[in-house]
Amino acid sequence: MHSQKVAHYDSPHQFEPLMPGERLLGPLLEQASDLIRAVAAVGATAAQEELRALLRAMNSYYTNRIEGEHTRPIDIERALQQEFSANADTARKQRLALAHIHTETSCEKHLDQSLAEGGNVVRDLYSLKSLQWLHRSLFEQIDGEDLRLADGSNLLVGELRQAQVAIGIHEAPLHSALPGFIARWADVYGNARRGEMSIVAAAASHHRLAWIHPFSDGNGRVSRLHTHLVMYAMGLTKGLWSPLRGFARSEDRYRALLRGADEHRRGDLDGRGNLTTQGLIDWISYTLEVCIDQVQFMAAQLDVTNIQSRIEAALLFDASTKSAGVRIEALAALHYLFATQLELGRSDFKSMTGLGDRVATDLLSSLLKAGYLASDSPYGKVRFAVPRHALRFYFPNLWPEAERDVDMLKPAPAPQHEGKMRERPVAQIHKDRPRA
Structure with a gap:
């Protein structure tokens, strides 16, 4: 049986396979298992909430x-x-940018609450209702001309598209058939077996959702945020x-593999569905490699054994530029806060600096103002924080x-500092990926 290049996609069987066959899953399940092990090495951090806001x-x-619609980090900060x-x-x-931040924040809070109540949050994310909510949340904060599409129509916020579209050479399903495609997508991926299989399903679902192209615009953002939230809901x-x-x-690779998984079956050895099985496998493998790479990078960043020298470098730089009254004597107390993940009373923090009370008080105020410390009240305990600069x-x-934009927030010259820990080059994720 050969795949058929149809004039119109109007039936869910036309985007099979949604998962590789059982005999092809072994290497992908091993990658998913590697991801689970890598996640276990990511330690908690004393600045978790502050860091999560930055992330x-x-x-x-x-x-x-990825959409070519980004602004500079400093503009996001503003x-x-x-x-x-x-x-x-x-x-x-x-x-x-703000809409994405607010949507991610509110979704994660909702997932936390649902998890605490014993809900099946992963399955719930695979639904038309969830997709429409994500789309609405991402785009309801813009209006007027900002919603105008290239064809002159307006983006239907939170509503399925009402017209036929093509993305490159891919002709998306008929708009009248979208509910059926989404229902099949939700059923297969939302009911995947927990553990490694559900992680493989999450990677596969990203492509198939983008392939469906349920909205007139914003599908890439929705697909990526959905994958992020599924990974979050699974505790990863x-x-x-x-x-x-x-x-x-790895944007070029990301786009190329999405397009590759759009293709029709490449012959009798490429599965039995209408779409290419090998293209789907390549996409899933890439996605899992990206996740593992990001986890390993972040685990190294949060390694408590290395953080002291990095705090010291920041303090020395600020002290050398006489920035905001920051002093190196804060190092021991800041490192203690990071390592223990505790809060300290202000008097305890000041005593750890070894400075006189008046100087220590000034230093504490300077650290709060510069973002090295956070507190919930003017006289409350202090905790470790991550100053943007x-x-x-x-x-x-x-x-x-x-990092480059920070010089617009702070007039001091940029330091010639190179972190010792380096992320594995993206080019090594796949041996055929060009170097950045």
Whole structure:
């Protein structure tokens, strides 16, 4: 039986296979098992909530960059402070970034609550209702001309598309058939066996959702955010890593493998579905490799044995530039907060600096103002935080674009500092991937 290039996709059997056959799953399940083991090595961090807020901004930057709709990290930071550019296009991109941040935040909080109540949150994410909610949340904050599409129509926010579309050479399913395709997508992936199989399913579902192209625009953002949330709901990310960064860092490969999995079956040895089985396998393998790479990178970044020297580098730089009253005497107390994941009373923190009370009080105030510490009240306990300008020291190469932008937030000259830990080059994820 040969696959048929149909004029119109109107039946869910036309995007089979949704999963590789049983005999082809072995290597993919091994990769999923490797991901689970890698996740176990990611330690908790004292600055978890502050770091997660930073990572949400980073995720919004990278997913919008794939669409060519990103703004600079500094503009995202300004938008978070409700400072929008006078340039209409930049302001629109700022709103897109904020929408992604807010959607990711609210979704993760909802998932946490549902998990606490014993809900099957992974299965619930695989539904038309969830997809429509994601789309609506991502785009309801922009309006007017910002919603105008290339063909002159307006984006239908949270609604399935009402017209036929083609993406490159791929002709998406008829709009009248979308509910059937989505129902089949939800049934297969939402009911995948827990554990390694559900991780393989999450990777496969990303392509098949993009292939369905349920909305008139915004499908890439919805697909990527959906994959991020499924990984989160399965307890894999802890909010401390995301495949979105990896997809953006290997964008050419990401796009090429999505297109490759769009293809029709390549012959009798390429499965029995209408679409290519090998293309789907290649996509799943790539996605799992990206996830493993991101997890391993973040595990190294959060390694408590290395953080002291990185805190020291940040403090020394700020002290050398006489920035905001920061002093190296804060090192022991900051490292203690990171290593123990505790909070300290202000008097205890000051005593750990070894300074006199007045100088220590000034230092504590400077650290709070500069973002090295966070507190829930003016006189409350303090905890470890991640100052944006020290990102290059604390977590080198995590968000290089933000590291470069930080000089616009702080007038001091950029340090010639290179973090010792380096992420495995994206080019090594696949031996045939070109070097960055």
